[in-house]
Amino acid sequence: MNNTLAIQNAAQSEVKPLVRVRRVSKYFGDFRALNEVSLDIPAGSVTCIVGPSGSGKSTLLRCLNQLEKINAGAIAIDGELLGFRLQGxxxxxxxxxxxxxxxxxxxMVFQRFNLFGHLTALENIIEGPVTVLRQPRKQAIEIGEALLARVGLSAKRNSYPIELSGGQQQRVAIARALAMKPKLMLFDEPTSALDPELVGEVLTVMRELAGSGMTMIVVTHEMGFAREVGNEVIFMDHGEIIERGLPRAVLDNPTNARARDFVNAVIK
Amino acid sequence: MREPATPAPRDILDLAGLRLVPRRYYGRWIAAALILLIMGYIVKAFAEGQIEWTIVGQFMTAPAILAGLVNTVIMTACAMALGITLGVVFAVMVMSPNPVLKTVATFYIWLFRGTPLLLQLLIWFNLALVFPKMGIPGVFEARTVDIMTPFFATLLGLGMNQGAYTAEVVRAGILSVDVGQTEAAKSIGMTRLTTLRRIVLPQAMRFIIPPVGNEFIAMVKITSVASVIQFSEILRNAQTIYYANARVIELLLVAAAWYLMVVTVLQIGQFFLERHYAKGSGHSRPKAQQPEA
Structure with missing residues (x-):
């Protein structure tokens, strides 16, 4: 695999990381969801975040696209500070x-897909390009159809979300996110709400996306995917990163006791 | 001792050759018969009562009645248009994170839901007692009595009252849309208002239309309250006629027939509107989920 290579290359060429997280804390009332988390994500890498539920994985992801406002610290994506403008x-x-x-x-790809219920698969995909990016409708439809083909759902162009299986909905949701040409893709437990036999089709799309060089951060319980596609695995617990490194190292031989317990529980 | 040879008992699952007797609904037949009897009695009573049916037919299309009908329909449409517009605006304001907008909207809903409609109509109509003149000083000014015609006072009274109620209906509709829809809309870069307009409101419509349809129908009839401020809607015109010719019941029946007709048309419209906004909800297409091709 070229995972090791990618990380080495990133380190050697000293490229500025695409995502920089510095001492970020997030509270929900008295509950500390994130505790001074710091993290760099190189461009083109696939980072998998694992850990028990309530460990802050999803919160971290939601802070990265400002669905949650952070209480302390700073996040920059592609050199741009999130939520604030620096002036003097x-x-x-x-x-x-x-x-x-x-x-x-x-x-962003959500655990529960969140496709727009009143729009067909294609309309879901072109909604952002047309209303937000102001793309001409014809052009948006062309791009949307290409994306549907890419996730293998050309035949479902005119289907409403309720007529699609969970796996199909999630693939449309991925296409919808890609239509906005993002620099970074966030996946919040994308396969956790799926029936077991539908997980594979979504992971296949994600694998293809990773292969195309997209920077991805994936909160997941799919250890197989993390091991195979991830350049790095981050283990979180109680709002902190307690272990990070190459997938093999973190998943096969965790040094931290809590990480070891979790990995053993998930794999065995 | 050998037992006598009896025919083998029939297998309970062997249904071949049996006659099917459908379930009988005696209760329904009795109820229907009773209702028909009562209806027949009422129809007979009205037919034999002291009602000049020819006069009912004659006044159905009397110019004054038709003029009243047109006024009722126009007022219903205008007051509901104003009410729905205000309702959407104030619902969005009430749910806004902006404390100024929120307070203004809360105050509006409190004020207009908190006072009787009849009283509001009277205040609008008598506004000239408080403000003899209206307008922007130096730019445009007019006497309030000229502006506050029965039509305009009724429109403001009914529309603003309706707005307060519709705001709550719209708010309920917005709350019924899953928060995941808003998050997904934000994640593709939509602002709050675009999210509302493109994603949340279209899906809220499914929950908003039945109660608003209800209020639309109520509005057709509430316009009759405006007769107190001399708005010549259908009931007021019917009354004006029977004050002159003393055909009270006949003219009331004329008005009732027209109200029923308008409401029937509205109900049909509501049916099609509901069907339009049911798309993607699973209530519009009976088609089952298809396996992937």
Missing amino acids: DALHELTDAEIARQRLNTG
Whole structure:
């Protein structure tokens, strides 16, 4: 595999990481969901985040596209500070519209798909390009059809989400996110709500996407996918990163006791 | 001792050759018969009662009645248009993170739901007592009595009252849409208002239309309240006629027939509107999920 190579290359060429997370904390009331998390993600890499539920994996992902506002720390994506504009020695809070524009850098795939229920598969995909990016409808449809073909659902062009299986819905959701041409794709447990026999088709699409060089951060319980496709695995617990490294190292030989317990419980 | 040879008992699952007797609904037949009897009695009573049916037929298309009908229909349409517009605007304001908008909308809903409609109509109509003149000083000014015609006072009274109620209906509709829809819309870069307009409201419509249809039908009839401020809708015109010719019941029946006709047309419209907004909800297409081709 070229996983090791990718990481070495990234380290050697000293490219600026695409995502930089610095001492980020997030509270829900008194509950500390994230505790001073710091993280760099190189462009073109696939990072898998694993850990027990409630460990802060999804929260971290949601902070990266500002569905959650962080309470402390800073996040930059592609050199752009999230949520604030630096002016002189002051931080100015961004407006609703400016935050919406920043979200264009990231595509998000949800555990429960969240396809727009009143729109067909194709309409779901072209909604963003037409209303947000102001693409001509004809061009958006062409791109949308190509994306549907890419996720193997050309035949479902005119189907409403309710007429699609979970796996099909998730593939449309991936196509919808890709239609916005994001620099970074976030996957929040994309296969956790699927029947077991439908997991494979979604992972296949994600594998293809990783192969195309897309930067991906994937919160997942699919250890096989993390091992095979991930360049790096991050283990989180209690809102902290307690172990990170090459998939083999983290999943086969975790040094941290909590990580070891979790891996043993999931794999055995 | 040998037992006598009896025919082998029939297998309970062997149904071949049996006659099927459908279930009989005696209760329904009795109820239907009773209702027909009562209906027949009522029809007979009205037919034999002191009602001049020829006068009912004659006044159905009397110019004053038709003018009243047109006014009722126009007022219903305008007041509901105003009410729905205000309702959507104030529902969005109430749910806004902006405290100023939220407070204004809450106050509006409190004020207009909190006072009787009849009283609101009277206040609009008598506004000239408070403000003899209206307009922007220096740009446009007019006497309030000229602006606050019965039509305009009724429109404001009914429309603004309706807006307060519709705001709550729209808010309920918005709340019924899964929060995941909003998050997905945000994730593809939509602003709050675009999300509402393109994603949330179209899906909320399915929950908004039945109660708004209800209120639309109620509005057809509530316009009759505006007769107190001299708005010449159908019931007021019918009354004006029977004050002159004393055919009270006949003219009331004329008005009732027209109200029923307008409401029937509205119900048919509601059916098609509901079908349109049911797309993608699973209630529009009976087609079962298809296996992947």
